Amino acid sequence: MENSSSSSIVSTESEKNSVLNLKETELRLGLPGSDFLGKKAGTGISLFGKDLKNEGNNGFRQIPLKNLVSGAKRVFSDAIDGSGKWGFSMKGGSEVDLGNGGSENTNALQSCLAGPSGKEIGNPNPAKPVEEKKNENNSTAPASKAQVVGWPPIRSFRKNTLATNLSKNNVVEEKSGLGCLYVKVSMDGAPYLRKIDLKTYCSYAELSSALEKMFSCFTIGQYASHGLPGQEHLSENCLKDLLHGSEYVLTYEDKDGDWMLVGDVPWEMFTDSCKRLRIMKGSDATGLAPRAMQKCKSQS
Amino acid sequence: MAYSFPEEVLEYVFAFLSSDKDRNAVSLVCKSWYEIERWCRRRIFIGNCYAVSPQIVIRRFPKVRAVKIKGKPHFADFNLVPEGWGAYLYPWISAMARSYPWLEEIKLKRMVVTDESLELISKSFKNFKVLVLSSCEGFTTDGLASIAANCRNLRELDLRESEVEDLSGHWLSHFPDNFTSLVSLNMSCLGSEVSFSALERLVSRCPNLKTLRLNRAVPVEKLPSLLRRAPQLVEFGTGAYSAEIQTDIFSNLVEAFSGCKHLKSLSGFWDVVPAYLPAMYNVCSRITSLNLSYATVQSPDLVELISQCPNLKCLWVLDYIEDAGLKALSSYCKDLQELRVFPSDPYGAEPNVSLTEQGLVTVSAGCPKLQSVLYFCRQMSNAALIAIARNRPNFIRFRLCIIEPQAPDYLTLEPLDTGFGAIVENCKELRRLSLSGLLTDRVFEYIGTHAKKLEMLSIAFAGDSDLGLHHVLSGCESLRKLEIRDCPFGHKALLANAAKLETMRSLWMSSCSVSYGACKLLGQKMPRLNVEVIDERGSPNSRPETCPVEKLYVYRTVAGPRVDKPDFVWTMDEDAALRLS
16 A cells, blocks of 8 residues: 655645644545535534634534535546546645645545545545445445444444344334335235335336236236326226226235235335235225225325 | 561451552552562452553462453444454463463453463363453354353353354353353353253253343243243343243243342343233332343333333433433432433434433433433433533433534534533533534533543544643543544644643544654653554555544553554554654
């Protein structure tokens, strides 16, 4: 891990002085384009403490963390495109080269931070600015925060137990950073169950075609094609077709433990509350039908 | 006229001194007292395994029976210390095996323990009784098998929160059939199933068993059988507390628990099915300690349980308890001394439960004996902290973790300086403090001014400048351990307060602004400190001196620089420049 940049580091006295004066800025973590730095308090993480430029001033800048993560990608691809800044900004040259400009500052700083894991070099993937060695559950959820190593301060044993709890209960919520939602699917008469990840579908139509593939003689596929595009829940017509034309009904168990007919509620609400699916024989489902019909009536 | 007091009498008197502080004071009186004391010291506590060497310890204290050693810095718990950093037990064991054949107790925290070490322990110390491995790692269940097989007089085997490579549950079966001395067994951190019949037989034949903490793999229906064989149990940890509700399991549990008239502490409760909790109700009135921090139970069920425990002194729980549950806690458990609330979903972007600062305010108001708190939450205000401080001036440990770094007072958007200031000002006996949220140098001024009894301080994402660090180093007279991460502290405060570092056990700074040059200077100035730079980017010599180091660990030592450093650790001293070039 060599520093190939020494030749481009100019270490004159004045530079050193300016470095010392700018010492406060050396750890300000920003990214190219200072418009990046939001001024709202409490909305993000400044990974190296506050903006030290504003020493003595209680104001500070925070970087919205989402931007931080996606921004990191830009930094590295910029760098790799040969912006010319890459060379000197490896491991430590950064401090000397810090100027007032946002991009130089940040590019350099980024690389200084990136140093620890050699993988960032030449790697266009958005590595997080602070390396997470034990990358548990955070890599798949863009909506959740990027994680700082060792924060919040929870011991590994506890973290691992939490993760196991969440997956065991099958109630994995997107907001927790785990990007999958596996539920069991059973079909009356079938010798074994299947498991599907609800997060891989965005609509009832997709779900039904997937289930159709898994279990033959499955009816939802039929009425989904009747549904209007963009319509998230089934219309009265579709349900009528379903009940009259088919042998099976798709139901699900919700968070309260009740068995519901699939298709009544908007897709997101369904995935939030669905714990397992059951493809029920039509004859068993007659109890559900009248209520469902009434619901449809009230909706249309 | 020579005056001499018979050695034997002095020795007899010294035997009543248990605290290290007292014994150290006694050693300083005169040479003969030093000599007498060192021959009769039986227990040693080594707070930092690199502060002293096994040889030095053994030379001074030749007749030790119990050692307690701590290794890695506290932040190792949160993955801030790279793998392979150190804290190896083996050199200690091999030295003690030769010199302390009568060693009975080894208690370790954050050390790397190998199977080889465990085997050596089991074979070297004939009267070995107590092994406590807290947050240790590096060993497998094979090592445990050696201990089980060879330590004929073992009383305690406690693996709390250690990382064990779990090859199989077979180790437990290595306890010989005539082994009956077990008093305490904590295997809660293990994954594999042990032979249940071996466990049953072990429990049956050890009449003095007081503590039994099972691992997750022991299912709830097996618990009654164990409890019936050990009605004398004082501390019990269940395994997975879940199964489909069956009335016979439930009634067996009720009966088994009722037989345990001495139970004071309960833990475990993985995968809890709330319907099984009432099985414990008839022991709850005696319960003083409850660890529900792995129990994913909602607030109403928690409250049901807690309301049956009027003598509760210590509660560890997940934030599912919510503010409402904490309110109930504060009304039912007036004896509460310690509360820890852990986050159930720490990485979620949004709160998943209704737990706020209000819960802590309520508990601080309602529980007059509350002295130790660890609280994870998502919002805090100065007003709340001030109220908490005024309610509970008797805090000795206050650790607050607001999950979002640098979160300000959510009501005023100001820093939380005044809130924490109130804590240190009112809680005059405060020994341990962990800060979080948005904090400026101001809070450190308050801490330096008021926190005179503070021994351990943890700081993250806080402060503005070196002035903050200076306040702490110059003001906190009792400070022993200081750990800092991601703060804008450079070298100025460190160098100005270098002498202070010799009065402390250790200082940890990571992701701060301390330059390599400053570290070298500190190392040169202070020969009795080990100033260690941890940097995984390669030798700090390959970067300018002004470049900040990744991590810095400074500690006082009489053992000189470490000889077992990995290649990412450098010791700064007079020879540093020569050695590194």
